[in-house]
Amino acid sequence: MKNKVEILMHPVRMKISQVLMRNNKNGLTPLEMVKLIKDVPQATLYRHIQVMLDAGVISVLKEKKVKSVSEKYYTLNEDAARLNIAEWQTISSEKKIDYVSYYQLTLLNQYQSYLTKLEEQDNSEDGATFSVVELKLNDEKFLEFQSDLNTLITKYYNHANDRNEEDIPVRTLAVTIIPES
DSSP states (O other), X not given: OOOHHHHHXXXXXXXXXXXXXXXXXXXXXXXXXXXXXXXXXXXXXXXXXXXXXXXXXXXXXXXXXXXXXXXXXXXXOTTTTXXXXXXXXXXXXXXXXXXXXXXXXXXXXXXXXXXXXXXXXXXXXXXXXXXXXXXXXOHHHHHHHHHHHHHHHHHHHHHHHHOOOTTSOOXXXXXXXXXXX
């Protein structure tokens, strides 16, 4: 079996994790995922779902009988889908660069989709933003900052997941922290 980092950081599996995160309460069938992840063929998606299922990163939430077939609804096991420091430390610098590149490409693809959607809606109101900020913090303040940021993100993530409103847009927030530069 592959290690957890390889399982989570694969570009297709990152996409699966993202759509399941957005639909974790009710889960998604593979066919629903194919509609949301348009650039991944169905057979490829099924293969990656199986890898994630075998690793415990996703699980079957429920099964529904549709005609003679049992449709499985998958959900993300959020605790299993997180990398801890020890897991991240086990991989080489080269692999870390690869994974950060996948992460950045995923963001770029999301931003491209967002811009395309704005153009299709004939809307010039681009609400996206990005910035780079360098903070001078000692180790204690740095850990405090990370804790505060995590608390804030968790608060809004849980708020969004507690609501079952279909018409609320999904907002993507991506944070990259480089401890020393």
